[in-house]
Amino acid sequence: MSPSSRRLQTKPVITCLKTFLISYSLIFWFTGVILLAVGVWGKVSLEAYLSLASEDSTNAPYVLIGTGATIVIFGLFGCFATCRGSPWMLKLYAMFLTFVFLAELVAGVSGFIFRHEIKAKLGIAYEKAVMSYNSTQSSSVAVDTIQRTLHCCGVKNYTDWNDTLYFKEKGIPMSCCKENVKCSPETLKDLNKAENEVYTVGCFARVTSVMEANLGIIAGISFGIAFFQLIGIFLACCLSRYITNNQYEMV
Numbered sequence: 001m002s003p004s005s006r007r008l009q010t011k012p013v014i015t016c017l018k019t020f021l022i023s024y025s026l027i028f029w030f031t032g033v034i035l036l037a038v039g040v041w042g043k044v045s046l047e048a049y050l051s052l053a054s055e056d057s058t059n060a061p062y063v064l065i066g067t068g069a070t071i072v073i074f075g076l077f078g079c080f081a082t083c084r085g086s087p088w089m090l091k092l093y094a095m096f097l098t099f100v101f102l103a104e105l106v107a108g109v110s111g112f113i114f115r116h117e118i119k120a121k122l123g124i125a126y127e128k129a130v131m132s133y134n135s136t137q138s139s140s141v142a143v144d145t146i147q148r149t150l151h152c153c154g155v156k157n158y159t160d161w162n163d164t165l166y167f168k169e170k171g172i173p174m175s176c177c178k179e180n181v182k183c184s185p186e187t188l189k190d191l192n193k194a195e196n197e198v199y200t201v202g203c204f205a206r207v208t209s210v211m212e213a214n215l216g217i218i219a220g221i222s223f224g225i226a227f228f229q230l231i232g233i234f235l236a237c238c239l240s241r242y243i244t245n246n247q248y249e250m251v
Contacts, residue, residue, distance in 0.1 A: 014085075014246075017239040021082045024232050028097075029075025031228070032068045038221070039064030071100065078232070082239065090240035097229045097236065104226035119208050126204055127155050133166045133173065143203075144175035150210065151178075152203035159191060160202070172198055 039062070074096050081089035129139040147153055153176035154160030161167045161176075171188030174180060176198040187193045 014239065014242050017235060017242065018082050018085075021232070021235040021239055022079055024235055025075050025078035025082060028078065028228070028232060029072055032071025032073075032075055034068070034221070035064050035071060036068030039066075039068055067100075078236070081236075085243055087240040087244045090236045090243075094233050094236035094240070097232045101226050101229035101233070104223070104229075119212075122208065122211070123155075123204055126207065130155055130160060131164055133164060144173060146203050146207060147173070147175040147199065150203060150206040151199050152201045152206050153199040154202050155204050156202040158194065158198050158200050158202075162191060 074093065077089075077096075078093045081093050125139075126143075129143050133140045133143055153172065158172060158176060161172045166173070167189075171185060171190075172194050174183060174188070176194075177183035177188075178197060178199060182197050183194075187197055
């Protein structure tokens with residue numbers, strides 16, 4: 001078979017791979033936009049919860065934002081490499097997809113394995129934040145935000161505030177009140193009177209349920225995107241190999 005005949009037979013295959021890889025790259029780009037949006041949402045909506053665990057935990061939204069932005073850039077790079085028909089660009093794109101696959105797989109597995117430790121660490125941090133509450137520290141602001149948002153009070157229940165220095169001075173924080181107008185200073189300093197005016201359910205159980213629900217969503221998205229990379233890796237490697245073996249130049 002002459003080189004020209006072989007090239008004519010190979011052209012439809014390369015064109016088909018090119019079409020699939022461009023479609024994949026656009027979808028990959030869109031997943032980057034989703035991760036970017038989830039990171040921004042996490043930074044805005046979950047800042048109070050994340051700031052209680054540790055300083056490192058507050059970096060989670062930035063990791064998602066950074067990952068999303070990187071995927072957006074390489075998604076566009078994948079489209080360019082496919083249109084250009086450059087083997088080395090396609091190999092670089094495949095290497096990046098492999099790196100993303102491994103990173104997301106490791107992150108997802110680690111989060112699943114250490115979820116109980118994260119939960120325990122969060123419980124200790126929240127209890128410490130309640131005991132050292134003074135209404136001005138960042139951890140105290142986080143406690144107020146959680147109590148208002150989740151309609152809860154204290155760690156296990158509202159009586160936990162009885163053991164704090166803040167209670168001895170000012171009583172239960174206003175953030176525990178169902179309606180601020182009904183919470184007088186005298187009521188907040190008396191647990192019996194406060195029972196009918198504040199949220200009685202503890203915050204720890206509600207915080208962990210919210211965190212687990214959102215972590216489940218994020219983990220599901222991460223695993224889905226991770227295994228989705230395998231398709232791109234396969235397409236990029238195949239297209240690069242076909243172009244290299246057949247000395248085919250995309251016009």
